[in-house]
Amino acid sequence: xxLKNRLLKTPxxxxxxxxxxxxxxxxxxxxxxxxxxxxxxxxxxxxxETVYGLAADATNGEAIAAIxxxxxxxxxxxxxxxxxxxxxxxxxxxxxxxxEKLAATFWPGPLTLVxxxxxxxxxxxxxxxxxxxxxxxxxxxxxxxxxxxxFGKPLAAPxxxxxxxxxxxxxxxxxxxxxxxxxxxxxxxxxxLESTIIGCLDDSSVWLRAGGLSRGDIExxxxxxLTDIPTDDEKTAKLAPxxxxxxxxxxxxxxxxxxxxxxxxxxxxxGPDAPATAANLSPRGDLQEAASQLFAQLHALxxxxxxxxxxxxxxxxxxxxxxxxxxDRLQRAAR
Ligand code: TXA
Ligand code: MG
Numbered sequence: 001x002x003l004k005n006r007l008l009k010t011p012x013x014x015x016x017x018x019x020x021x022x023x024x025x026x027x028x029x030x031x032x033x034x035x036x037x038x039x040x041x042x043x044x045x046x047x048x049e050t051v052y053g054l055a056a057d058a059t060n061g062e063a064i065a066a067i068x069x070x071x072x073x074x075x076x077x078x079x080x081x082x083x084x085x086x087x088x089x090x091x092x093x094x095x096x097x098x099x100e101k102l103a104a105t106f107w108p109g110p111l112t113l114v115x116x117x118x119x120x121x122x123x124x125x126x127x128x129x130x131x132x133x134x135x136x137x138x139x140x141x142x143x144x145x146x147x148x149x150x151f152g153k154p155l156a157a158p159x160x161x162x163x164x165x166x167x168x169x170x171x172x173x174x175x176x177x178x179x180x181x182x183x184x185x186x187x188x189x190x191x192x193l194e195s196t197i198i199g200c201l202d203d204s205s206v207w208l209r210a211g212g213l214s215r216g217d218i219e220x221x222x223x224x225x226l227t228d229i230p231t232d233d234e235k236t237a238k239l240a241p242x243x244x245x246x247x248x249x250x251x252x253x254x255x256x257x258x259x260x261x262x263x264x265x266x267x268x269x270x271g272p273d274a275p276a277t278a279a280n281l282s283p284r285g286d287l288q289e290a291a292s293q294l295f296a297q298l299h300a301l302x303x304x305x306x307x308x309x310x311x312x313x314x315x316x317x318x319x320x321x322x323x324x325x326x327x328d329r330l331q332r333a334a335r
Contacts, residue, residue: 023171026143026184034184035150038063043070045160045174046082046147047186048139050110050195050212051167052174053082053157054181055147061124061292064156068126068322069288070178073163075328076291078129080112080137080195081154084145089113089136092121092154098222099200105221108140110195110212125295127156130329137195143186159194167194198226250298250312252305254334258313265313266305268297274315287322294326298333 024030026047034044038056041063046055054070056063058081068076083089086103093115095103102113117123117134128134136154139145148155159167160174160181168174169192171185196211198218207215207226219225261267261278269278271285279297281290298312305312317326 023175023183023185026146026186030184031143031146031150034147034182037182038151038155041066043067043181044147045168045171045178045181045183046144046155046157047141047171047184047189048082048144048157049141049190050139050193051169051189051191052160052171052183052186053144053155054160054174054178055082055155055157057151058123058127058154058156061126061296062289064124064126065288065291065322067156067158068291068325070181071158071161071163073158074324076126076129076294076325077158078131078135079127079156079158080135081123081127081156082144082148083136083138083154084148085138088154089138092118092123093134093136094118096200096203098203098205101221102198102200102205102218103138106213106218107138108145109138110140110191110193111218112137112195112197112209112211114197114199114201114208116201123154123156124292125299126292128295130295130298133199133201135197141186141189143184147184250302250305250333252302253311254330255311255313256330256334257316259315261313264310266301266308266310268301268312268314270315270317281317281326287318287320287326290317291322291326294329 037044041060043066044055046053054067056067086107095115099113099115102111112135114133114135117132121134123134161167161177165177168177169189171183174183191212194211196213197209199206199208204227205222207228215226267278269280270282270290272283274280279301281293281297301312314330317323319327
């Protein structure tokens with residue numbers, strides 16, 4: 001008895017005792033529970049045949065911001081959206097003949113296609129990190145398929161590990177790496193390596209990331225060689241975000257750390273000190289809310305600024321938590 005008491009007081013035992021979340025067998029009741037959590041904007045550990053994903057409703061900006069915060073990604077690197085079928089994918093992205101062929105051949109499976117967003121694509125802009133393209137994948141894992149079918153909307157999911165840690169290929173890895181997340185147990189990932197990513201933005205299909213499907217298989221399907229990431233700056237920025245300093249640039253000039261905008265500037269505020277009439281990333285000063293608003297508000301204000309021949313000014317954003325990623329993107333946009 002005394003030993004048991006002592007054990008309960010160890011940090012590990014305390015952590016386990018306080019842990020609210022769990023490894024869930026993929027029963028119908030647990031799948032329903034996960035759907036309810038996703039609808040409430042929460043994150044779920046999702047088994048796929050490549051690696052476990054940290055999934056959220058791809059149309060909910062605050063849930064997407066929570067993915068970046070939970071993973072502690074230093075920058076907003078765009079996320080893959082998971083779908084049940086090619087039919088569902090076509091409503092989100094524009095499929096050229098090459099993309100159609102690849103999806104028809106390899107989906108469901110370990111292949112992600114980067115395609116232009118449909119004009120009315122409901123996926124939150126933070127998923128695309130401000131780009132006009134979207135990464136789509138139809139996973140083969142039956143539990144991922146069941147959850148996607150029940151949820152009925154795309155799920156954004158990066159690998160379910162904190163930035164810089166190994167990707168998880170077992171539910172227990174997710175429970176260990178992200179103990180606050182509920183994870184559906186789909187067993188060991190059959191592939192255990194992330195998906196291959198191909199860019200299909202124009203006639204030349206581009207090899208963006210090596211993964212669970214080989215280059216040879218893809219080239220055989222297309223009947224043509226894949227292009228490597230171009231060295232031309234503008235194309236690289238669109239295809240491989242994160243490789244260039246400036247990948248999201250508004251048309252209007254942008255000034256940072258501004259408390260009071262001049263007459264020829266449009267102010268993007270942050271926090272309760274911003275003027276009530278200004279656009280505000282988060283009136284309550286919440287960095288997660290600000291992250292979820294960043295790209296949508298920059299796009300809207302950029303259009304206003306161009307129309308009225310003004311420039312943009314952004315109030316200071318604290319450099320902690322998601323503030324680091326917000327400032328990173330703002331600095332790139334201001335160059
Ligand atoms: O197997 C996988 O792909 C796993 C499972 C969970 O599906 N997911 C995964 O996600 O590996 P993540 O976030 O670790 O990697 C996503 C990659 C990043 O390298 C990102 O830059 C790229 O996809 N990506 C996403 N959207 C993109 C876009 N619009 N253009 C170019 N690259 C994009
Ligand atoms: Mg990853």
